[in-house]
Structure formats: C-alpha cells, structure tokens
Amino acid sequence: MTDMQLLIASQDQSLLDASLRAAKRMKCEVRSAATASAAIDLITGGEVDIVLADIQLPGLRVPELVEAARRCSPESSTIVLAGAENAALAQQAVRQGAHDCLIGPFDVAELENLLERLANERRMSQENRMLRQQLEARQGLGALIGASAKMQRIYEIVLKVANKRHPVLVLGESGTGKELVARAIHSYGPWRDLPFVPVDCGALSPTLIESELFGHVRGAFTGANQNRQGLLAAAGKGTVFLDEIAEMPVELQSKLLRAIQEREVRPVGSNQRTPLEARIIAGTNQHLEGAITRGTFRKDLFFRLNVVSIKLPPLRERKNDIPLLVHHFIDRYSGAGGIKHISDEAMSRLMNYDWPGNVRELENCIQRSLALGSPPEIQVKDLPSSVLYSIESDGGRQRFSTLRERERDAIRQALEMTGGDRLQAAKLLGIGKTTVYRKIKEYELDHIVNSMRT
Ligand SMILES: Nc1ncnc2c1ncn2[C@@H]1O[C@H](COP(=O)(O)OP(=O)(O)O)[C@@H](O)[C@H]1O
Ligand SMILES: [Mg+2]
Structure with missing residues (x-):
C-alpha cells in the first residue's frame, strides 16, 4: 500500500512490537535502532521516510535527529512518541522541528492511522510538486527546450524519476540531449545540492577510466603517486552520469555491476571498500541489445541499469520544436545589438532539413549563422551549405549525394518531364543538345528515352 521506509527508534519492547505490527499491516519496510546514535547511523546510511522516535531514547536530541533525516531525505517526517507523563516534552520536540507527536498509551490501530495519514500527506505533497513543475514545464524543463508532445512525455518521466534513486538509462542519438536529461533528473530531485558528476566512458583509456571511477591507492600502478578517490565515491549521494556507457570495456562493466549490486567500491590496488551511495544514470547512443548479442555489453549490467529508460526522440521526429x-x-x-530574428525563408529551410546531428547540430548552425550574418536577421545565405544542399533522405538519415548523382538525377527528371524528348530536355537543363546526347549515354539513360517513345 505504501512504499515508505520506517525507522523505529526505541528500547521499549511493547512499543517496538506495536510499531512493527502496524508497519507490517501498512506494508512499510522497517528498521529499528536502540540508541540515538544508531538511529542517526541508519538514517545517514539509507533512505528513511518516517522516523518514529521514542522520547525516552538514550541520547536523543530531537533537532539533531530531524536535521539528519531531512538532509538524507528531504521529505521525511520525524514523529515523537511519548507516554502521557512526557507530553510536555513531546510538544517541545514538535516546536524543535519534529513533524508531530503521538502521546501514549499506544495501540496498533492508532499507529496504523498515523502511518496512513503520513503516507497520504507524502503522496499529496509529491503530487502537488509534480503538478507545479509540470505547469512550469510547458516550453521546456531545466535546460531542455521543447514543447512537443514527445518532449512533454520526457519531462513527465524526468520529474517522476527525479524523486527516486533508481538507476536510469538515457537512450538517444548523438546530440539529442542525453546529458541535459541526466542533469534535469538530478536538479529536479531532492539531492540537487549534491554533486552531479559526468564521466565520458568513451573518452578515456580503459585503465584511466577504471581509476577515474573507482579511485586508486598510491603505488597501484606506475604514475600512481598518491591515493586518489574515485568519482563514484566522490559523488556522495549525488548523481554520476556515465555517458557513452557502451564504450566501457567489458571487464570494467563487471566491476561496475558488482559495485552497484554491493553498493561498495574498491579502489585499484586496495582491499578497502568504501560505500557507493551515488545514483547512477547511464547514457548511450548505441543499440544495447545489439551490443549484448555481439558480446560487447553485459546483459546483467543492462538489466541493472535499465530499471527506468528514457528514449529521446531525434529532432526530425519533433520538427515543430525547431522554431522554439x-x-x-x-x-x-x-x-547586445546583434541579430534577434530569422527570415521566414531561412526558418523554412531549417524546418525542411533532417538534422542528423540533432539539437547539437542545430545549435552549431545557429552559432555559425549568427557569426556570418548581420542584423537584423539571419538569412538563407547565412545558413551552412549542409543545411541548404541536402536533398536525399535515406530512411531518415541524411546522405549527401555527389555532383554526378545529382546531374544524373536532373537529366533523368528532365527526360521524364519531356516524355523522352532530348532536345526539350537539353533546353530545360540549360545545356547543348550534343552534351545531352553524350551524358544520356554516359549515365545509361537511353532506356528512359526509348520507353517513353513507345
Ligand atoms: N532539448 C534541448 N534543448 C536545448 N538544448 C539542447 C537540447 N538537446 C540538446 N541540446 C544541446 O545540444 C547539445 C548536445 O546535448 P547533449 O545533452 O550533450 O547531447 P547528447 O549527450 O545526447 O549527445 C548541448 O549543447 C545542448 O545544449
Ligand atoms: Mg553526450
């Protein structure tokens, strides 16, 4: 019914029993702590949504507990439990930051009601926040721009997963904004103030990337002059974005999988393990199922990362976002004082192009046109020739055709338009009749002439 994680901090056996029973009926996951410091350790070690703290817990300082819980999980609530004789203390705890207090004697039903109420409050506040963010999201989300239905769908998923710590796999052609999506997931979640660490798995050599990710100890290999913390550990509870994950060598994929499963990393050359707390987001423009079949990507790592996957549409599938x-x-x-507009004709050329390099290519195109053009507006002549002179599109992918191919196509078209009349065709093409005769032979287009004639 709920997916809440509950921590019961108490030494009172009857209270523990009642809480456990209530939690079980409410399908909460439960842990317990017998001292305040054990409670704080558990809170910092994982996600806790609700802390039930017995006012008589040894060492309890309410503000400290509340602060620890908020830091690790901003939507958590701390509830103080107290017997009637300690009611005043419990009320003081609420003034010090506890969400609420419950005055005993306790029974299971009363605790269940409390958990139910908290679950509802939590759901409402999450829903409200999502609605608010969705309203803001119309034209984009974070640095992501786009109002198309396809992008709205992406924003919805981003906002949903932002509040969770599952791994996320971001798929899409190069230049579709995979890194921006990873950043948006990070910055719309409760851990936004913690580090966001992008790692390009394709840009580094296999040994370098292992030590980048996992760290190394002094003397682990030549050149390792001092201990170095890896990025996975350095990110803390923040986000690590593993870009181009398909480029990662297979052995390292195994090591990464083990680290994610065991939530621990072992630096190169070390026996010590440090906790891995970061959320992992991976990105690739490769077809991972294909890479699995070829044996270059581990299937078990794929399943581990693919808890949620977000597939970004190529720009040619959301052309209505181009003007935005x-x-x-x-x-x-x-x-300042630069170009602020674009001519209708130039815009229509941009709309008609297929953008094999996606948003990155469009961004470069605009930068270049701004540099070449002059105020008040970008004109067709300022656009790159790749945009102006691409004609053929082959299964959605751009293919640049050679001059010979274009000439052959033009002659064929002219012959088709003139019913195979070579003289007329030469006139249309603006060349002499002997040239047309020669080129029809050269390009083996005689069959068109003949078929049209009969
Ligand atoms: N939806 C988008 N809105 C605005 N800019 C975008 C968008 N998608 C990509 N970009 C821009 O395109 C470039 C490439 O984005 P990036 O996230 O690195 O793509 P990828 O990782 O998929 O290759 C960046 O400069 C980014 O600013
Ligand atoms: Mg990228």
Whole structure:
C-alpha cells in the first residue's frame, strides 16, 4: 500500500512490537535502532521516510535527529512518541522541528492511522510538486527546450524519476540531449545540492577510466603517486552520469555491476571498500541489445541499469520544436545589438532539413549563422551549405549525394518531364543538345528515352 521506509527508534519492547505490527499491516519496510546514535547511523546510511522516535531514547536530541533525516531525505517526517507523563516534552520536540507527536498509551490501530495519514500527506505533497513543475514545464524543463508532445512525455518521466534513486538509462542519438536529461533528473530531485558528476566512458583509456571511477591507492600502478578517490565515491549521494556507457570495456562493466549490486567500491590496488551511495544514470547512443548479442555489453549490467529508460526522440521526429529551439539559441548566442530574428525563408529551410546531428547540430548552425550574418536577421545565405544542399533522405538519415548523382538525377527528371524528348530536355537543363546526347549515354539513360517513345 505504501512504499515508505520506517525507522523505529526505541528500547521499549511493547512499543517496538506495536510499531512493527502496524508497519507490517501498512506494508512499510522497517528498521529499528536502540540508541540515538544508531538511529542517526541508519538514517545517514539509507533512505528513511518516517522516523518514529521514542522520547525516552538514550541520547536523543530531537533537532539533531530531524536535521539528519531531512538532509538524507528531504521529505521525511520525524514523529515523537511519548507516554502521557512526557507530553510536555513531546510538544517541545514538535516546536524543535519534529513533524508531530503521538502521546501514549499506544495501540496498533492508532499507529496504523498515523502511518496512513503520513503516507497520504507524502503522496499529496509529491503530487502537488509534480503538478507545479509540470505547469512550469510547458516550453521546456531545466535546460531542455521543447514543447512537443514527445518532449512533454520526457519531462513527465524526468520529474517522476527525479524523486527516486533508481538507476536510469538515457537512450538517444548523438546530440539529442542525453546529458541535459541526466542533469534535469538530478536538479529536479531532492539531492540537487549534491554533486552531479559526468564521466565520458568513451573518452578515456580503459585503465584511466577504471581509476577515474573507482579511485586508486598510491603505488597501484606506475604514475600512481598518491591515493586518489574515485568519482563514484566522490559523488556522495549525488548523481554520476556515465555517458557513452557502451564504450566501457567489458571487464570494467563487471566491476561496475558488482559495485552497484554491493553498493561498495574498491579502489585499484586496495582491499578497502568504501560505500557507493551515488545514483547512477547511464547514457548511450548505441543499440544495447545489439551490443549484448555481439558480446560487447553485459546483459546483467543492462538489466541493472535499465530499471527506468528514457528514449529521446531525434529532432526530425519533433520538427515543430525547431522554431522554439532556434529562437532560444539566437537569444543565447547573439550579443547586445546583434541579430534577434530569422527570415521566414531561412526558418523554412531549417524546418525542411533532417538534422542528423540533432539539437547539437542545430545549435552549431545557429552559432555559425549568427557569426556570418548581420542584423537584423539571419538569412538563407547565412545558413551552412549542409543545411541548404541536402536533398536525399535515406530512411531518415541524411546522405549527401555527389555532383554526378545529382546531374544524373536532373537529366533523368528532365527526360521524364519531356516524355523522352532530348532536345526539350537539353533546353530545360540549360545545356547543348550534343552534351545531352553524350551524358544520356554516359549515365545509361537511353532506356528512359526509348520507353517513353513507345
Ligand atoms: N532539448 C534541448 N534543448 C536545448 N538544448 C539542447 C537540447 N538537446 C540538446 N541540446 C544541446 O545540444 C547539445 C548536445 O546535448 P547533449 O545533452 O550533450 O547531447 P547528447 O549527450 O545526447 O549527445 C548541448 O549543447 C545542448 O545544449
Ligand atoms: Mg553526450
């Protein structure tokens, strides 16, 4: 019924029993602590949504406990439990930051009611926050720009997973914004103030990347002159974004899988393990199922990372976002007194292009056009020739055709339009009739002439 994690901090056996029974009926996951410091250790070691703290717990300082719980899980609530004789103390605890107090004697039903109420409050506040963020999200989310239905769907998933700590797999062609999505997940969640650490698994050599991720101890290999903490540990409870994960060598994939499963990392050359608390987001433009079949990607790592996957649409599948993006990039890159607009004709060229390099290519295109053009607006002549002169699109992917291919196509088209009349075709093409005869032979287009004639 709920997916809440409960911590009961008490030494009172009857209270523990009642809480355990209530928690079980409410399907909460429960842990218990017998001292205040044990409670704080448990809180810092994992996610706790609700802390039930017995006012008589040895060493209890309410403000400290509340603070620890908030830091680790911002939506957590601390509830103080007290017998009637300690009611005044319990009320003081609420003034010191506890969410509420419950005055005994306790029974299971009363605790169940409390848990139910907290579960509802939590759900409401999460829903409210999501609604608010969705309203803000119309034209984009964080640094992500786009109002298309496909992007709205992405924003919804981003906002949902932002509150969780599961691994996320972000898929999409190069330049579709995978890193921006990872950053948005990080910055819309409760851990936004902790580090976001991007690692490009494709850019580093296998040994370097192992020591980058896991760290190393002094003397682990030549050049390791001192101990170095790896990025996985350094991120703390923040987010590590493993970009181009398919480029990671298979042996390292095994090590990463083990680290995620055991929630521990072992630096190169060390026997000591340090806790891995970071949330892992991985990105790739590769087809991972294919890589698994080829044996270059571990299936078990795939399953581990693929708890939630977000597939970004290529720009050609959300062309209605192009004007928004274009204006965004003009605003971003045009200095004071610079270009502020784009001509209708130039915009329509941008809309008709297929953008194999996706948003990154569009961003570069606008930067370049701003540099070449002059105020008040970007014109067709300022656009890169790749955008202006691409004609063929082959299964959605751009293919640049050669001059010979274009010439052959033009002649064929002219022949088709003139019913195979070579003289007429030469006129259409603006070349002499002997040239047309020669080129029809050269490109083996005689069959068109003949078939049209009969
Ligand atoms: N939806 C988007 N809105 C705004 N800019 C974007 C968007 N998607 C990508 N970009 C821009 O394109 C570039 C590439 O984005 P990135 O996240 O690195 O793509 P990927 O990791 O998929 O190759 C970045 O400069 C980013 O600013
Ligand atoms: Mg990238």
